[in-house]
Amino acid sequence: MAQAILDVMPGASTGTVQVSDPLNFWAGKRVEPRQQKNAEPVFEPATGDCFFLLGSRWEKREKIAKLEVINNGKSITEALVDIDIAWQCIEYYAGLAGALAGQHVQLPGGAFAYTRREPLGVCVGIGAWNYPFQIAAWKSAPALACGNAMVFKPSPFTPVTAVILAEIYKEAGVPDGLFCVVQGGAETGTILCQHPKVAKVSFTGSVPTGKKVMEMSAKGVKQVTLELGGKSPLIIFKDCDLENAVRGALMANFLTQGQVCCNGTRVFVQKDIMPQFLEEVVKRTKAILVGDPLLDSTRMGALINKPHLEKVLGFVSQAKLQGARVLCGGERFVPSDPKLVNGYFMSPCVLDNCRDDMTCVKEEIFGPVMSVLPFDTEEEVVQRANNTTFGLASGVFTRDISRAHRVAENLEAGTCFINNYNISPVEVPFGGYKMSGFGRENGQVTIEYYSQLKTVVVEMGDVDNYF
Ligand SMILES: NC(=O)c1ccc[n+]([C@@H]2O[C@H](COP(=O)([O-])OP(=O)(O)OC[C@H]3O[C@@H](n4cnc5c(N)ncnc54)[C@H](O)[C@@H]3O)[C@@H](O)[C@H]2O)c1
Numbered sequence: 171m172a173q174a175i176l177d178v179m180p181g182a183s184t185g186t187v188q189v190s191d192p193l194n195f196w197a198g199k200r201v202e203p204r205q206q207k208n209a210e211p212v213f214e215p216a217t218g219d220c221f222f223l224l225g226s227r228w229e230k231r232e233k234i235a236k237l238e239v240i241n242n243g244k245s246i247t248e249a250l251v252d253i254d255i256a257w258q259c260i261e262y263y264a265g266l267a268g269a270l271a272g273q274h275v276q277l278p279g280g281a282f283a284y285t286r287r288e289p290l291g292v293c294v295g296i297g298a299w300n301y302p303f304q305i306a307a308w309k310s311a312p313a314l315a316c317g318n319a320m321v322f323k324p325s326p327f328t329p330v331t332a333v334i335l336a337e338i339y340k341e342a343g344v345p346d347g348l349f350c351v352v353q354g355g356a357e358t359g360t361i362l363c364q365h366p367k368v369a370k371v372s373f374t375g376s377v378p379t380g381k382k383v384m385e386m387s388a389k390g391v392k393q394v395t396l397e398l399g400g401k402s403p404l405i406i407f408k409d410c411d412l413e414n415a416v417r418g419a420l421m422a423n424f425l426t427q428g429q430v431c432c433n434g435t436r437v438f439v440q441k442d443i444m445p446q447f448l449e450e451v452v453k454r455t456k457a458i459l460v461g462d463p464l465l466d467s468t469r470m471g472a473l474i475n476k477p478h479l480e481k482v483l484g485f486v487s488q489a490k491l492q493g494a495r496v497l498c499g500g501e502r503f504v505p506s507d508p509k510l511v512n513g514y515f516m517s518p519c520v521l522d523n524c525r526d527d528m529t530c531v532k533e534e535i536f537g538p539v540m541s542v543l544p545f546d547t548e549e550e551v552v553q554r555a556n557n558t559t560f561g562l563a564s565g566v567f568t569r570d571i572s573r574a575h576r577v578a579e580n581l582e583a584g585t586c587f588i589n590n591y592n593i594s595p596v597e598v599p600f601g602g603y604k605m606s607g608f609g610r611e612n613g614q615v616t617i618e619y620y621s622q623l624k625t626v627v628v629e630m631g632d633v634d635n636y637f
């Protein structure tokens with residue numbers, strides 16, 4: 171397998187990355203790197219080599235999280251959780267690797283068959299910028315556990331921490347060439363998807379790029395996993411625990427500055443509790459501390475880049491023109507710290523007076539913008555919730571257990587959270603319905619997406635004498 175990956179990526183060796191100028195990685199950052207305790211350099215500028223940070227596992231976790239913050243802009247509190255989810259994922263699939271098994275099938279006359287679960291070959295992982303380290307782990311851990319090699323291409327906006335993951339694998343004894351990181355954008359992604367020796371592409375990103383990846387993969391009859399965008403519904407019934415429902419709505423909208431694929435950005439609230447819900451959700455949204463993402467107290471950092479910030483602010487302007495009312499936020503935010511004044515911060519936004527036909531309700535904004543919509547009945551809200559081409563996630567808050575399961579059954583989405591939102595335990599499969607993609611990440615089922623089944627048929631008697 172190591173040889174196969176070298177064919178796809180000549181010169182590759184696990185833990186090394188081909189970058190001409192690694193220091194350019196830092197060029198797009200929004201926050202000046204500060205003198206941090208334990209913050210040793212990560213790259214060797216002279217050679218372009220990346221060497222992993224020294225220290226205990228606990229210290230490494232902190233250092234990777236800081237790099238993620240500097241590269242991505244999310245708060246350190248969230249980045250630490252992301253790193254934990256990543257190592258949990260690697261440990262989970264390392265545990266499952268020894269449990270991969272086939273089936274024994276008894277056939278007439280003493281004959282029998284058995285199945286073997288075999289690797290696919292070289293798998294390509296292509297990642298988005300919102301969860302750089304976590305996405306690299308979610309793809310590589312099951313791929314390697316099933317005996318594949320992986321070439322991983324992070325987003326050009328967040329190229330840093332996938333390289334650290336390669337260093338970790340190398341340090342852990344993964345043979346050279348088994349996990350490689352290649353940097354680049356659309357052109358590099360295209361080359362990888364079209365390469366004849368690539369057996370599978372696992373893609374995380376937008377729907378338009380996902381379609382291209384699927385088209386290219388189809389030409390080579392390669393397997394594909396697509397983790398795409400969403401515009402997920404969160405339904406809050408009047409019998410809910412309102413405190414938890416409000417917390418759920420915040421979790422569903424404002425993690426990672428709202429740049430989360432499975433966010434529940436269409437918040438349907440039963441009319442009877444709309445005033446209480448809005449009062450509480452707006453109060454809590456206004457209290458979200460936006461600013462230096464490296465501070466423990468910060469709850470929301472900066473968006474990924476200037477064009478994206480402008481795009482998100484544009485959605486808010488358009489929403490206003492279409493009749494939505496801004497209850498809070500939705501504006502560029504300039505922190506008082508002078509070194510942050512050029513950062514891509516915005517205040518988290520709650521929109522009221524929304525209708526299903528508005529752009530802010532139909533399209534994925536991928537920023538901290540919650541659209542709140544009133545509803546009357548269960549039947550009506552389920553129909554409206556499903557009236558979208560996306561189907562990544564959904565959520566329902568109610569104390570009525572029968573209603574909760576009925577709504578979960580009727581929602582067209584790959585995940586339904588009941589009385590919570592946006593938790594991602596590695597044991598639980600994650601993936602979309604409809605245009606949010608197909609295939610799954612996490613959970614046991616993902617083994618099926620990174621392996622193929624061989625059937626071996628064994629005859630114990632004579633061959634039939636037909637001719
Ligand atoms: N479902 C999920 O698990 C999930 C998770 C995170 C993000 N997303 C989605 O990702 C989107 C935001 O991420 P993004 O802006 O990085 O998405 P994107 O589609 O612009 O880019 C994703 C990746 O694809 C690469 N790419 C671009 N053009 C390509 C091509 N022609 N061939 C091959 N690769 C190509 C990019 O370089 C990047 O690495 C949102 O829509 C979000 O919902 C989905």
Ligand SMILES: NCCCC=O
Pocket residue numbers: 300301429430431432594
């Ligand atoms: N925590 C996982 C979220 C993945 C989508 O963006």
